Amino acid sequence: xxxxxxxxxxxxxxxxxxxxxxxxxxxxxxxxxxxxxxxxxxxxxxxxxxxxxxxxxxxxxxxxxxxxxxxxxxxxxxxxxxxxxxxxxxxxxxxxxxxxxxxxxxxxxxxxxxxxxxxxxxxxxxxxxxxxxxxxxxxxxxxxxxxxxxxxxxxxxxxxxxxxxxxxxxxxxxxxxxxxxxxxxxxxxxxxxxxxxxxxxxxxxxxxxxxxxxxxxxxxxxxxxxxxxxxxxxxxxxxxxxxxxxxxxxxxxxxxxxxxxxxxxxxxxxxxxxxxxxxxxxxxxxxxxxxxxxxxxxxxxxxxxxxxxxxxxxxxxxxxxxxxxxxxxxxxxxxxxxxxxxxxxxxxxxxxxxxxxxxxxxxxxxxxxxxxxxxxx
Numbered sequence: 017x018x019x020x021x022x023x024x025x026x027x028x029x030x031x032x033x034x035x036x037x038x039x040x041x042x043x044x045x046x047x048x049x050x051x052x053x054x055x056x057x058x059x060x061x062x063x064x065x066x067x068x069x070x071x072x073x074x075x076x077x078x079x080x081x082x083x084x085x086x087x088x089x090x091x092x093x094x095x096x097x098x099x100x101x102x103x104x105x106x107x108x109x110x111x112x113x114x115x116x117x118x119x120x121x122x123x124x125x126x127x128x129x130x131x132x133x134x135x136x137x138x139x140x141x142x143x144x145x146x147x148x149x150x151x152x153x154x155x156x157x158x159x160x161x162x163x164x165x166x167x168x169x170x171x172x173x174x175x176x177x178x179x180x181x182x183x184x185x186x187x188x189x190x191x192x193x194x195x196x197x198x199x200x201x202x203x204x205x206x207x208x209x210x211x212x213x214x215x216x217x218x219x220x221x222x223x224x225x226x227x228x229x230x231x232x233x234x235x236x237x238x239x240x241x242x243x244x245x246x247x248x249x250x251x252x253x254x255x256x257x258x259x260x261x262x263x264x265x266x267x268x269x270x271x272x273x274x275x276x277x278x279x280x281x282x283x284x285x286x287x288x289x290x291x292x293x294x295x296x297x298x299x300x301x302x303x304x305x306x307x308x309x310x311x312x313x314x315x316x317x318x319x320x321x322x323x324x325x326x327x328x329x330x331x332x333x334x335x336x337x338x339x340x341x342x343x344x345x346x347x348x349x350x351x352x353x354x355x356x357x358x359x360x361x362x363x364x365x366x367x368x369x370x371x372x373x374x375x376x377x378x379x380x381x382x383x384x385x386x387x388x389x390x391x392x393x
Contacts, residue, residue: 024121035184073100100126114388143295182373183299197285208240218247228344230262241269293325307364332367
C-alpha cells in the first residue's frame with residue numbers, strides 16, 4: 017500500500033505525521049510513504065532525517081491584517097493555492113497513494129483538495145481543541161476528521177465523521193518512570209522538581225517573571241528544585257540579569273538552561289511542569305500524567321492555546337494563568353500551593369492521565385489502513 021502524508025510549519029504538525037508514518041513503516045515494511053510539505057519550511061529538514069522522501073509545493077499563510085499590504089499578501093496566497101493544488105495533483109497522480117493524511121499546516125489544504133479531486137480517501141488530524149482555519153475549510157470534504165480530545169467533536173458540522181484518537185507522542189516519553197528519571201538525574205525522593213519550559217526560542221514574559229522570582233526563592237526558601245529553560249533567543253540576556261539579581265541562584269536549587277535535550281526524562285522526573293499549551297506539549301503532559309501550570313501564548317491564531325489549556329483545567333489536570341495577569345510573587349505562590357498539597361497533585365495527575373490516548377498512533381494507523389484497504393479493493 018502507498019501513503020502520502022502532508023504537514024508543515026511547526027514540529028507540532030510534523031511530529032504526529034512522523035509518528036504515524038513510522039508505525040506504518042515498521043508494521044508494513046513493503047509499504048511506500050511520501051510526504052508533501054511547504055517549500056522552505058522545517059518539514060524539509062525533519063522528514064528526511066527520519067528516512068522518508070518529501071516533495072514540496074509553494075504555499076503561503078493568510079494575513080489577518082486589514083491593510084493594503086494584507087490584501088496583497090492574501091491575493092498572492094490565493095494564487096499560490098491554485099498553483100499548489102495543481103502541483104499536488106501531479107505528485108499524487110504519479111505516486112498513486114491509497115490514502116492521503118494531513119496533520120496540520122496550510123499545506124494540507126491544497127494537498128487534500130487535490131486528493132479529493134482524484135477520488136483518493138483523505139484524513140485530517142487536528143491536535144488543537146478547536147479546529148484551525150485549514151481544518152475548518154476541509155471539514156466538509158475529507159473522509160475522516162481525527163481529533164486530539166473527545167470534547168472537540170462538537171466543534172464540527174458533521175460529528176459522525178469525527179473520531180477522537182488523541183495526538184501521537186514520541187515513544188521516548190514512555191521509556192521512563194518518574195522514579196527512574198529522578199534517579200538518573202540525581203534527585204532524591206523527598207525533593208520536589210518544577211520544570212519551567214517555554215519553547216525552543218523562549219518567551220519574554222515568562223523569562224522576566226522567573227527572573228523576578230529568583231530572589232523570592234532565595235528569600236522564602238520554598239524547598240523545591242527549579243529547572244528553567246530560557247530558550248535560545250533570551251539565554252545570554254537572562255544569564256547576565258540572573259547574575260545581578262541573584263548571583264548565587266544555583267545554591268537554592270535553581271538550574272538555568274538554554275535548552276533541554278532530554279525532555280522526556282526531565283518531564284517524567286518533574287512533580288510540576290510550567291509551560292505553554294500547544295497541542296503536542298499537552299499531549300505529552302497527559303501521556304505521562306503530569307500536573308501543570310499552563311500559560312497559553314497570547315500570540316497565536318484564534319487563541320487556540322487557551323482553548324487547549326481550558327480542556328486540561330476542566331479535567332482538573334492544570335492551573336491556567338493568563339499572561340499579563342500575574343507576577344513573580346503570585347506565580348511562586350501558586351507553585352507552592354500545588355506542591356504543598358499531595359492530594360491535589362495526585363488529582364491533577366489523574367486528571368491529566370484521564371485525557372490521554374496512550375494508543376493514539378495505533379488508533380490513527382488502524383483508521384488509515386481501513387481507508388487504504390477500501391480504496392485498494
